[in-house]
Amino acid sequence: MAGGGKGSGRPAKKKSPTKGTGGNVRRGLEGKGATPPAHMRHWHKDKARGERIEREERTGRPSSPRTQVRARRSEDAPEYIGGRNPVLEALRAGVPASALYVALRIDNDDRVKEAVRIAADRGIAMLEVGREKLDRLTEGAIHQGVALQIPAYEYAHPEDLVRIAQDAAETPLIVALDGVTDPRNLGAIARSATAFGAHGLLVPSRRSAGVTGGAWKTSAGTLATLSVARAVNLTATLREYREAGLFVVGLDGESTVEIGDANLLDGPLVVVVGSEGKGLSRLVRESCDLVVRIPMNAAAESLNAGVAAGIALYEVARHRRR
Template sequence: MAAGGRASGRPAKKKGPNKGTGGQKRRSLEGKGATPPAHMRHWFKDKSRSERIAREDRGGTTGAGGRAPARRRSEDAPEYIGGRNPVLEALSAGVPATALYVAQRIDNDDRVRDAIKVATERGVALLEVTRDKLDRLTEGAVHQGVALQIPAYEYAHPDELIDLAHDAGEPPLIVALDGVTDPRNLGAIARSATAFGAHGLLIPSRRSAGVTGGAWKTSAGTLANLRVARAANLTAALREYREAGLFVVGLDGEGTTEIADVQLFTEPLVIVVGSEGRGLSRLVREHCDVVARIPMQAAAESLNAGVAAGVTLYEVARHRRR
């Protein structure tokens, strides 16, 4: 007997293939065909979606050079105003708010108590959240423990601004923004426009600041009482305004006429404010009846767009009071 109890000289019994080797059934060795493309693999889409959500939670996908590109905000997404004074001013001015966020264990003062009172009276939802949550909602801006959620702004049609003037029995006064990309400038211009009787703002839909939380904050609530219209093409909108009988006065540091010498301020009017530094674009300048400048005694490259709009609107109001 050989080791293990096997009789010597007797051939060993041949075993069949083990399960799982693919040898038992010929079909098991056949290929499954080409791998389907990514868009046909539901598990691929689910995985990609999960990875995308995880990246967004970490602050966005990483682009070239290791930098995280800015997250694009949907036009339908709500905006947030942060800060005790801005929140109270917005609530008191009737800004259409949907929720008031208050930080846990906040150090209350009169502004916080008044904001909560006004929000409660208006039926605005009150939510207590962590400061980290407020940091995310306000995108890192100073919020002092309170933030106000407002719905996405509903822009008017450019023709509606003329209708508002006609309903008031006044010559139209519209302020158009050309290349003004800072929401704080839009908010500051809205304050001046409201103070001096303008009937609305006109902004292009591209390469321009919109009515965001920053604009609401700087406007101190005046955007609640001033209509903002948006045009797909600013020059086309200005051309239609001129066809409707309005004059267009552009503001530019290289203008040939001083603001005090403009003779059109009592007429139906559009004031076009250019961006700081670049001024008016070429096409917009070509659609202006007058390009005016604000003379300055001290040497300076240009005035801030909000300041230039305020000076000009005061001049318009002064002429119209006559």
């Protein structure tokens, strides 16, 4: 008979440990208690998912690497300006900043020295970090060893813009942006709005420029005193303004009415500026009480949104002085 055992003349083989016991007998497992529920097992997907959700809620950022690749920067998250000239220009313009990041062992030229001095004078926190961190903060953009953190802008409610005018006992003047996606145009319009006495800007919450670092720089600091409100639905907000007694006048090159001939400019007013090239969207155009154009040489097809807003606001100011 093949194999070991009784009468084989060879010692019997040791029995292998029972599969699944880890080599332990049953009494070795006594006292360990019941298997913990799924949410308490560190290896269980439900617990891992719960920890991930808790971490995302705490940090405000997705923790999954795949999600991080697909996720867009939140509009309410801080922004970072990188580069020695852009950072210095932003600090000179009074752009609100919460921290200045400077690379370790940086070559301190005059721009870096002035940026550090301005930051120190304004009480802005200064942090020395590695270039890898600067790469992450600026999302791979050229930073030249310096970056400026700009806190998220706190937008007003559309009703606040009317209230600002009422509190000042002035006739409301609001500038709304339709399809303006370049933050530099928003900043330029903010400068004109401040110069001609507007009480605020209204921007859509989607597919529109917001108050970013680029807008702050172009505004030359005027965004620090001019309120910007965000509308979930621009046409609905314009309709609410009309119901509140404001006239809505849109700028569009295809109109047959010149802005100088408009008879609504001295009343409570919303001036709507469309995007360069496309002009006003159909729904916004239909929401206007009047659509006007800026007369110009036929050789120029359209005006930059910032330039058009400045001309329109000057015309409004001229009518109001009369």
